[in-house]
Amino acid sequence: MSKNTCFHCGLDAASAKITFDDKAFCCNGCQTVYQIFSENDLSCYYDLQDSPGATPKDIEGKYNFLENTKIVEQLLEFNNATTQIVTLYIPHIHCSSCIWILENLNKLHPNISSSIVNFGKKTVRINFNIELLSLKELVILLSSIGYEPFISLDDYSVGKKHINRTLIYKLGVAGFAFGNVMFLSFPEYFQVNEFWLEQFKPLFRWLMFAFSVPVVFYSAQDYFISAYKGLRTNILNIDVPIVVGVTVLFIRSTADIIINTGSGFFDSLTGLIFFLLLGKFFQQKTYSFLSFERDYKSYFPIGITKITNDNEEESIQVYDIKKGDRLLIRNEELIPVDCILIKGSARIDYSFVTGESKTVSKQSGDKLFAGGKQLYGSIEVDVLKSVEQSYLTQLWSNDVFKNDKELSFTNITNKISKRFTITILSIAFLATSFWLMFDSSKALNVFTSVLIIACPCAIALAAPFTLGNILRILGKKKFYLKNASVIEQLSKINTIIFDKTGTITANKETTINYEGLELSKNEESLLKSTLRGSNHPLSRSLYQLLNQNDIVTLDAYEEHLGKGITASYKNENIKVGSASFIGHSAHTATLNTSVHVSTNNTYKGKFTFYNTYRKGLSQLFNTLKKEFDLVILSGDNSGEKENLTKLLPTKTKLLFDQKPEDKLEYIKYHQSEGANVLMIGDGLNDAGALAQSNVGIAISENVNVFSPACDAILDASKFNQLYHYINISKSAIKIIKWSFLLSFIYNCIGLYFAITGQLAPVVAAILMPLSSISIVAFTTIATNILGRKFE
Known part of the structure; x- marks a missing residue:
């Protein structure tokens, strides 16, 4: 690098005459930033890009308003006793060095836990310790290294889009x-x-x-x-x-x-x-x-239980929540809004927000933040503000939870673009060489026309426009995808695995019979209160069946996923779950799913569930069987095996008594054998399996349980449309390939006229963007036709 160029920012450094480590700097600010990076072992910043930095600005006193607690609360996404999270817009983000340094802020300050950059939006989401680092100090730190945030208090809101007018x-x-x-x-x-x-x-x-x-x-x-x-x-x-x-x-x-x-x-x-x-x-x-x-739009069909003024419980959509509403939050349920704890013992897991699995205990009167998950029975809360749907989308797409699932379609596009570029450059040079020998006056026109007419913009536009429009269409059909890349993954699956309870069964239509000793009024009240805290499909069905009893606040509550629940109130203890979980040996073969109950270590009886399967299940499986391997993985006993064998196509694999870890290992094994697996579950017991699968779909039936492990949420009422959704994803990939073919044909025609010297550069300059617009028009029309086809 020239001695007259600033090593940090690339500006003219000749007049400043500041040298450090044999490197020239345009000002003391750039030299200081270089020293900071060097002392903190962050000098790799300069290896990724030449002169990537910006000259730090003098901001003394500029951010004094960040000492105001009310202003800070407006800017923060999350705020509790020790941790704060803020998303800041950084206009200077422009290259790989910027991403690298901003995602290594924890090396500059030990009280920054993590920082994640969204390059497209030029934002950085920072998790920091409020006890040792204030928001003002954080902003000053960013400004001191040349990444001053843009903060507007007039119209600031979470997820606001900052308009870049440079283009x-x-x-x-x-x-x-x-x-x-x-x-x-x-x-x-x-x-x-x-x-x-x-x-x-x-x-x-x-x-x-x-x-x-x-x-x-x-x-x-x-x-x-x-x-x-x-x-x-x-x-x-x-x-x-x-x-x-x-x-x-x-x-x-x-x-x-x-x-x-x-x-x-x-x-x-x-x-x-x-x-x-x-x-x-x-x-x-x-x-x-x-x-x-x-x-x-509401991209989460998640329901929440609202407690009305008459003390009745009703399920509402999260975007219908209003300030002042009282909500019931069950075990393993997401808190969708900022609220005040009114009743119950809360243990909140904020890992959805912070990325850390540490839980915090809250008492009545404490503030709870949106994004936390309740882990200790049920609680009642008073809503402080309505839900921001974009915030839930942000939680779902949080980079903290990204896994290593293959997202190969972008790579395919890049490979095509690379080969395309090499081919076009070769054609341009060969055609120019030919005309230099035969008619040199046309050589330069040919060269420029070839490069202009063969611009690969159309190829670059085909995939994002197609997938983006399909994403919107599927959302309208109540199939909500985390991002566009899931469409490509869904088009490749060859094995579909279903959970049973709550996935292929319809909870609302389940018939339940009780066999055993009569439960006392206190025992019924304790059972009802215990079931009230659970989100398991069987618990919800049984809870709705029981007579209205006085709800009590439990002294202890613990749910063992895939097994059962233990709870206590005063001197009363209760266990609800499988026979083995409560220590009961069944003397007769169980032909249906059962939930057993014991109180104070005394076996009381069992509730037998006569499942009603979802509408169109048999027809859906018969259609899917033609193209996919089908598997039922259930945590229940094999009592339903005979019914399912009659209902489902032959050769459908049925596996029962599967623990959550068994499901995960089953999927992992089949993936190692070459299977592309689609897992469909209820999002509660199946989180590990959903994460391991190539595509994980959580079924939603007015239950506020979703996991960042899932790639899509399917409204339960649209379960029988699953085959159509898979077909739409496959058709989307075909549309993209057709777009590539159209672009290729257009380029071949254009190149013929360009190589033969019959195409003026100005005509090529007009035709080139028209080709891009035509590809966008084709993909938009084709995807809209595809959407109407499946209505």
Whole structure:
């Protein structure tokens, strides 16, 4: 690096004459940042990118408002006694070095637990210890290393989209220059000799040059930066042929007016960049629309139990929650809103929010934050504010919970783009070499036309637009996907595994019989209160069946997933669950699922469940069996095996008495044998299996239980449409491949005219963005037709 260039930020350092470690710096601020990184073993920051930093600004006193507790509470996502979480918008985020340093903030300050960057939105989500680091100190730390956050108190809200107008400015400059250059070119195009006198030719040509300079060096700079970064890392990205074409056009045109051999191709040059930016702007607006729609709509069909003024319980959608409502939160249930604990003992797991599994105890009157999970029976809370659906989406998509599932479709697109770039560059050089030998006057036109007409923008647009639109369509059909990449994964599955209870059974239509000793009023009340705290499908069904009893606040409660529940109130103890869990030996074969009850170590009896299977189950399985291997993995006993054997297709594997860890190991084994597994469960006992599978779908039936382990949430009423959803995902991939084919055909036709010298660069510059728009139009129309087909 030049001694006249700042090692940290790349600005001119000649006049400052500041040197440290044989490196030049433009100011003491940049030198200080370099020292900080070096002392904290973060010098790799400079290995990822040359001069990646920004000059730190003097912000003394600027963030004193962050000492105001009320203001800080507005900005925070999460706030308890020791931990705070905030998402800050950092405008300077621009490269891999920025991501690396911002995700290693814990090395700069030990009280920062974690930091996760969202490069697309230019935000960083920071988890820090409030006892030893304030929000003001955190913001000052970020500013001191050149990453000053943008904080607006006037309109700040969680998940607010910060508008970056840079593209609009660049598009405006390119459009203004393109229009003027075209007007200045008309006299020479139309040979207006009376006007186009010798003294005006040089003036008009140099004016065209002047208009083109800001277009090339400002409007097109993102393409140059992207191509440069790609080449530095030995990657031929889709911007390389664009940059080569722009560079050749600019140099050729400048040479033409210097040696007075013509007016060059400044109209084509400015037109190319204008239409490129126009396509990018169109893409950005479409993404913004899809993102807004995804955040605004209810992408979680999660129910919550509301306690009415008459002390009745009713299930409502989370987005219907209002300030002042009283809610019942059961064991393993998510707290969807900020609220005050009114009744019950709370042990809250905030790992959804913080990424740490440490639980905290709360007493009546304490504030509880959205995103926590209750782990100790049921509690009642008073709502402080309504739910923000976008916040739940953020929790679901939290990078803390990302696993190693293959997301291969992006890689396929990148491979196609790489091969495409190599092919186009080869064709351009071969065609140019041919024309240099036979007609050198056409060589440069051919070279530039080939590079322009074969721009791979259409290929780059096909996948995101198709998958984004399918994501929206499936959401409207009550199939809610975590992100677009799940569609590609769903299209590849060949094995489908179902849980039984709560997945293929309809809880609301289950018939329950009791056999055993009569329960006293106190025992019924204790049983009802115990079941009230559980979210297991059997518990919920039995809870609804029991007569209204006085609900008591339990002294102890513990749920053993896949086994049963223990609870106590005063001197009364109760166990509810499987026969083995409560220590009872069944003397007769059980033909149906049963829940056994014992109080004070005395066996009382059992509730036998006569399951009603979901509507269309048999037809769905018969349809799926034609293409997929089907498996039922159930934690229940084999009493239902005979019924299921009659109901389901032959060769459907039925495995019972499966613990949660057994399900996980079963999936892992079959994946090692080459299976792509879709797991469908209730999201409670099946979290491990959902996480291990290639795609995990949680069935939702007005139950506020979901796990970051699942990739999708399916409304229970749409269970019989599962085959159609899988078909839609497969059709989406076909649409993308058709888009690739259309782009390939278009390029072949365009290349023929370009190579033979029949295509002017300005025509190519107009046709290129039109091809991108046509691909977007094709994918949008095709996906909408696909959506209507399955209505």
